[in-house]
Amino acid sequence: MSATSGTSRSAQASDGGHLEVSNTALLDTLWASMVSLYGDLTTAATAQGLTYSQAKALNVLRQGPAPMRSLAATLHCDASNITGIIDRLEARGFVRREPSPTDRRVKNVVLAEDGAAAVETLRAGMHATHESLDALSEEERATLQSLLTRLFVAGDGGF
Amino acid sequence: MSATSGTSRSAQASDGGHLEVSNTALLDTLWASMVSLYGDLTTAATAQGLTYSQAKALNVLRQGPAPMRSLAATLHCDASNITGIIDRLEARGFVRREPSPTDRRVKNVVLAEDGAAAVETLRAGMHATHESLDALSEEERATLQSLLTRLFVAGDGGF
DNA sequence: TATTGTTATACTCTATAACTATA
DNA sequence: TATAGTTATAGAGTATAACAATA
Numbered sequence: 001m002s003a004t005s006g007t008s009r010s011a012q013a014s015d016g017g018h019l020e021v022s023n024t025a026l027l028d029t030l031w032a033s034m035v036s037l038y039g040d041l042t043t044a045a046t047a048q049g050l051t052y053s054q055a056k057a058l059n060v061l062r063q064g065p066a067p068m069r070s071l072a073a074t075l076h077c078d079a080s081n082i083t084g085i086i087d088r089l090e091a092r093g094f095v096r097r098e099p100s101p102t103d104r105r106v107k108n109v110v111l112a113e114d115g116a117a118a119v120e121t122l123r124a125g126m127h128a129t130h131e132s133l134d135a136l137s138e139e140e141r142a143t144l145q146s147l148l149t150r151l152f153v154a155g156d157g158g159f
Numbered sequence: 160m161s162a163t164s165g166t167s168r169s170a171q172a173s174d175g176g177h178l179e180v181s182n183t184a185l186l187d188t189l190w191a192s193m194v195s196l197y198g199d200l201t202t203a204a205t206a207q208g209l210t211y212s213q214a215k216a217l218n219v220l221r222q223g224p225a226p227m228r229s230l231a232a233t234l235h236c237d238a239s240n241i242t243g244i245i246d247r248l249e250a251r252g253f254v255r256r257e258p259s260p261t262d263r264r265v266k267n268v269v270l271a272e273d274g275a276a277a278v279e280t281l282r283a284g285m286h287a288t289h290e291s292l293d294a295l296s297e298e299e300r301a302t303l304q305s306l307l308t309r310l311f312v313a314g315d316g317g318f
Numbered sequence: 319t320a321t322t323g324t325t326a327t328a329c330t331c332t333a334t335a336a337c338t339a340t341a
Numbered sequence: 342t343a344t345a346g347t348t349a350t351a352g353a354g355t356a357t358a359a360c361a362a363t364a
Contacts, residue, residue: 018318023292026300029280030196031218036311039235051355053331059190067343076198078333083347085331105340105345123186126161132310133182140306141185146302148188151194151291210332212354225322237356242324244354264322264363 037129044125048118053077058119060095061111067100068107094118106127196288203284207277210237212244217253217278220270226259227266255276 032071038052045055053075060066060074068086072079086109089095105157111119124130133141163186197211205212212234219225219233227245231238246270247253253274259265270278283289 023300024282026292026304027285027288029199029312031302033307033311034193034196034200035215035233035235038197041193042235046356050328058196067345068347074194076194076201077171078332079346080334080348081332088330093238100345103341103345107346116254123183129186129310133185134311136306141182143302144306144310145185145188147178147295147299147306148192150294151288152192152296152305153188205333210353229331236354238323239325239357240355245354262322262364266323 012102036070040126040128041122042121044127047125048122050118053081054089055119055122057082057085057089057109058111058115059123061095061109061115062119063112065098065108068109089115165176177272199285200281201222201285203281203286206284207281209277209281212240214278214281215247215252216241216244216268217270217274218270220254221278224257224267225268227268231267248274 009146041055042052044054048055050058056075057071060071066074068082069079071081071086086095086097090097092114094112096110097107097114098110101107136144180289200214201211204211207214209217215234216230219230223232227241228238230245231241233242245254245256249256251273253267253271256266257269259267295303
């Protein structure tokens with residue numbers, strides 16, 4: 001945004017480690033993008049009577065059933081939170097708790113039909129995001145997908 | 160991810176409007192990226208004794224003082240939330256409330272020295288993000304910055 | 319009248335610690 | 342002993358509604 005170029009990078013390995021201060025401008029852009037996406041997602045979730053955390057949980061469960069502990073790891077929160085979040089989703093019939101056949105300690109959370117419908121409606125309702133994506137070319141979307149996958153998804157499944 | 164290609168796009172304008180279902184895979188990637196970035200940010204914030212929301216507020220204030228109402232809009236939350244968030248940041252000396260010279264209803268929130276130091280430390284502490292960014296080439300970072308800016312920042316300042 | 323910021327309220331999220339039941 | 346899930350607790354975030362001060 002300034003004369004120092006959008007991709008400047010202070011390559012000072014102050015303590016012998018890797019590059020410490022990498023690209024302030026890009027960090028700003030990533031941060032702002034996250035806040036915008038968060039806003040669009042929260043708006044769409046509220047329209048379904050869901051909180052941000054509930055929406056995240058439902059979205060993860062689109063990929064298949066998951067144990068409570070696994071959900072906590074994926075959502076970067078303590079396992080005790082998941083109990084309440086799943087409690088509330090289960091009370092609305094959006095998910096079910098099923099016993100694991102292999103480990104009687106484990107409860108697998110399964111996305112119910114109503115939950116699947118709600119999360120699909122939510123995803124379709126992220127209008128600002130969809131409109132922005134429509135403004136990119138096919139090639140640009142492929143590039144973005146590739147870069148973001150390398151940045152955030154590839155490593156170990158979300159840092 | 161599947162045989163349907165990473166950039167497929169169901170171009171069905173079901174109700175005469177714009178393209179409704181755009182790129183499920185890319186939405187997934189964006190969502191996962193947001194969750195990962197959120198996780199890294201929260202971890203770095205916790206190390207500074209800050210919550211995610213407090214960190215977002217401090218980061219916005221890096222760009223200069225802002226009225227309460229403006230902070231609420233930028234952070235996509237109700238104005239009544241900001242009162243509490245700024246209360247807690249002010250109690251720790253991270254921000255100050257200053258009266259607006261032009262409108263006696265308005266209070267401008269100013270980043271204090273300790274707050275500026277805390278947010279810079281926080282940003283430097285987002286190790287997972289920095290390491291990921293270091294793995295991209297200069298050109299790739301420029302491309303990512305450009306694409307994200309068009310997607311999320313350019314429009315109207317965060318949707 | 320409309321807007322800015324605050325307060326009161328109720329609900330949700332969040333981490334910590336302690337607990338039960340399994341492994 | 343270690344792990345999965347729950348409960349209790351306290352602090353923080355969140356939106357709604359009502360309010361005072363100012364425009």
